[in-house]
Amino acid sequence: MNFTDLIQRFAAQAPGTDSFLKVKEGSLALVSSDSEHAAAYFLIYGFARSYVLLYEDQGIAPAFAETAKTQLLSYMNRLDEAFRSGTAQDLVAALNWIVLDYGRSGKIF
Template sequence: MTFTEVVNTFADSLPGTDSYVKLRKAMQKLIHEDPNNASVYFLIFGFARTYVMLYEDQEVSPQFAEDNQKLMLSYLKILDEALKKADGAYLYQALNRVINEYENSKKVF
């Protein structure tokens, strides 16, 4: 499975922890299959893991789940675009962009 396929699967999934469990597992698999881009996959793996740890046993509103899925999807799209360019400097900038956007967010995962 490619990163683009993972992004599309996540975009088509229902908001909620099950989607993040699948995302986490996909990132773990990609870390092993594509070690040259492991930092990208590990960042998303960490976000997905944290989301599951924080919310799997809690009831969250549908709006909360949808908003956070959109936020995660925005990060995934930034990184997907960068991976497609196959340019290390561009990918590094994309990672920094995602991290900076996350730092300025509510940090829900």
């Protein structure tokens, strides 16, 4: 599985801890298989892991779960665009944007 496949599968799934668990597992597998982008995958892994740890045993409102999914998907799509550009500058810019955006967000995961 590649990162684009992981994004498409996550986008097609219902929001909730099960879908975040699959992102967590998939992104961790990508850390090993695509070392060129390991830091980016690890960032996504951390977000997905946090969501699972925080909410796996809680009843989550559908709107909250959808908001979290939308936020993580935006980060994943931003990275995927940077990967396709093939430049280190675009990847660093995407990583910086994600970290800054997360810092300004409600930090739901």
